[in-house]
Amino acid sequence: MQLDAIDTLLLRYLQIDAKQTNKELSSKLNLSVTAVYERIKKLERNGIIKNYVTLLNSEKVGLGFMVFCHIKLIQHSKEHLTKFEAEVNTLDEVLECFHVSGEYDYLLKVMVRDMAHFRSFMVTKLTTLQHVGSTQSSFTINEVKNTTAITFS
Amino acid sequence: MQLDAIDTLLLRYLQIDAKQTNKELSSKLNLSVTAVYERIKKLERNGIIKNYVTLLNSEKVGLGFMVFCHIKLIQHSKEHLTKFEAEVNTLDEVLECFHVSGEYDYLLKVMVRDMAHFRSFMVTKLTTLQHVGSTQSSFTINEVKNTTAITFS
DNA sequence: GTATTTTTCAGAAAAATTTTCTTTTATGCA
DNA sequence: TGCATAAAAGAAAATTTTTCTGAAAAATAC
Numbered sequence: 001m002q003l004d005a006i007d008t009l010l011l012r013y014l015q016i017d018a019k020q021t022n023k024e025l026s027s028k029l030n031l032s033v034t035a036v037y038e039r040i041k042k043l044e045r046n047g048i049i050k051n052y053v054t055l056l057n058s059e060k061v062g063l064g065f066m067v068f069c070h071i072k073l074i075q076h077s078k079e080h081l082t083k084f085e086a087e088v089n090t091l092d093e094v095l096e097c098f099h100v101s102g103e104y105d106y107l108l109k110v111m112v113r114d115m116a117h118f119r120s121f122m123v124t125k126l127t128t129l130q131h132v133g134s135t136q137s138s139f140t141i142n143e144v145k146n147t148t149a150i151t152f153s
Numbered sequence: 154m155q156l157d158a159i160d161t162l163l164l165r166y167l168q169i170d171a172k173q174t175n176k177e178l179s180s181k182l183n184l185s186v187t188a189v190y191e192r193i194k195k196l197e198r199n200g201i202i203k204n205y206v207t208l209l210n211s212e213k214v215g216l217g218f219m220v221f222c223h224i225k226l227i228q229h230s231k232e233h234l235t236k237f238e239a240e241v242n243t244l245d246e247v248l249e250c251f252h253v254s255g256e257y258d259y260l261l262k263v264m265v266r267d268m269a270h271f272r273s274f275m276v277t278k279l280t281t282l283q284h285v286g287s288t289q290s291s292f293t294i295n296e297v298k299n300t301t302a303i304t305f306s
Numbered sequence: 307g308t309a310t311t312t313t314t315c316a317g318a319a320a321a322a323t324t325t326t327c328t329t330t331t332a333t334g335c336a
Numbered sequence: 337t338g339c340a341t342a343a344a345a346g347a348a349a350a351t352t353t354t355t356c357t358g359a360a361a362a363a364t365a366c
Contacts (some may be wrong), residue, residue: 011214014207016169021323032345033217037324048225053301054167055205061156061305068253068260075154085297092304099295100221105290107221107294108345111303142252144238148206148301151245151265152214174352185316190353192314 001046006031008153010039011048015149018052055148063111066140067118069126071105074133087129093121104136115139154199159184161306163192164201168302171205208301215233216264219293220271222279223257227286240282248275 003011006029013025022036029036043049058064073080081099085111088097088108096109118137126135156164157215159182166178175189182189184264211217226233234252241250241261265271271290279288 001214011207011209015209016206018205018207023323033324034326034346035286035344041325047210047215048213050210052171052205052207053169054164054171054205055203055301056164056303057166057200058303059299060154060199061303061306063303066251068251089298094298095301096299097297098219098221098293099297100291100293101210102289106290106297130257136255138253138255138257139254140251143265144250144252144259145242146248146251148208148248150209150211150214150216150248153218176352186353187355188315194354303320 001042001048003048003153007039007043007048007150011043012149012151014040014049022060058111062113065112065114065118066143067110067112068138068140069106069108069110069125070106070136070138071106072104072133072135073106073131075131076105080131084128084132091125154201156306160192160196160201162194163189165302165304167193167202172227173298174228199249201291209265211264218265218267218271219296220263220265221291221293222261223289223291224259224279225257225286225288226259226284228284229258233284236297237299242279269301 010025012028013020013028019126022033022040025031026036031039040049054134058066073084085097086101088094088106093110093112094108096107096110098107099105100107110118110121112121122135122137126132155274162181165179166173166181167272175186175193178184179186179189184192193202216229226237238250240250241247241259246259246263246265248264249260251260253260263271263274265274275288275290279285
């Protein structure tokens with residue numbers, strides 16, 4: 001699917017606020033409500049739009065402590081990687097996990113209540129995972145920028 | 154604001170799909186449509202719900218290359234940090250930036266089209282920022298887990 | 307233990323939005 | 337130019353959100 005300038009602008013608006021009405025969008029885009037509606041449906045059908053989610057204030061629900069964990073595996077066979085990845089997927093504290101290049105194999109974004117909970121997570125969950133070798137954790141001191149909106153073309 | 158079991162469940166549903174109707178939610182929660190409506194409004198008023206966003210398929214819009222950049226500043230005075238943070242905020246390629254503990258000062262999540270674009274981003278934007286010392290980049294080989302939904306209580 | 311206040315919930319009605327349908331307009335191409 | 341395809345607009349229908357009113361439940365005071 002080829003995106004034109006209107007699609008690009010539409011996606012920019014939708015990424016920031018998914019709850020805008022088509023009427024609001026139509027006036028921003030100088031289009032009819034129906035035209036906006038059909039463009040959005042097409043973007044959904046083509047998988048450009050993945051989903052609509054609600055973002056919470058993590059501190060207000062008691063998750064004020066974000067940690068980035070770098071993890072090195074002991075072995076790197078396909079079975080070991082697969083096993084580790086499947087286990088990581090079951091951990092609620094892990095919001096993101098990427099297999100990355102460099103000294104460490106994986107980078108995890110972990111959210112917990114506080115340092116005590118992180119310790120508990122480390123000891124009872126992370127280091128008990130199969131094939132985990134060394135880990136190196138960076139604690140978040142300050143959130144400088146945090147957006148889900150991507151900019152393209 | 155104190156969250157009860159229904160709120161917690163409601164937030165779990167909303168985090169996964171922000172476009173469910175109150176009718177759908179009401180049947181999942183065994184409540185009336187109005188009760189669901191008022192609980193959501195209260196969660197919005199109290200800032201538990203931050204916002205509603207649309208997530209895109211980044212590969213389909215030409216941003217298939219994710220890089221984590223670790224950055225060390227040359228100096229660490231308040232003015233230097235503030236200046237750096239303000240500049241980072243203006244860069245579209247940087248989705249996330251956290252001030253972190255450890256060997257490096259900042260961790261950035263960067264999204265670009267490919268390695269060529271990353272090189273361009275590095276040379277023309279990242280390393281031209283004020284006070285940036287050394288950097289260390291990790292390229293994402295595989296996305297293992299990537300969610301915005303947090304689990305609490 | 308009872309009364310009072312506050313909060314939560316439910317159903318109906320109103321307002322607004324989404325979705326469908328039909329017609330019109332624009333665009334590309336032989 | 338004429339035909340085919342796609343995009344857009346307006347109206348109508350269907351659905352959803354939002355408001356309103358009153359009842360039930362929970363918390364607080366006396």
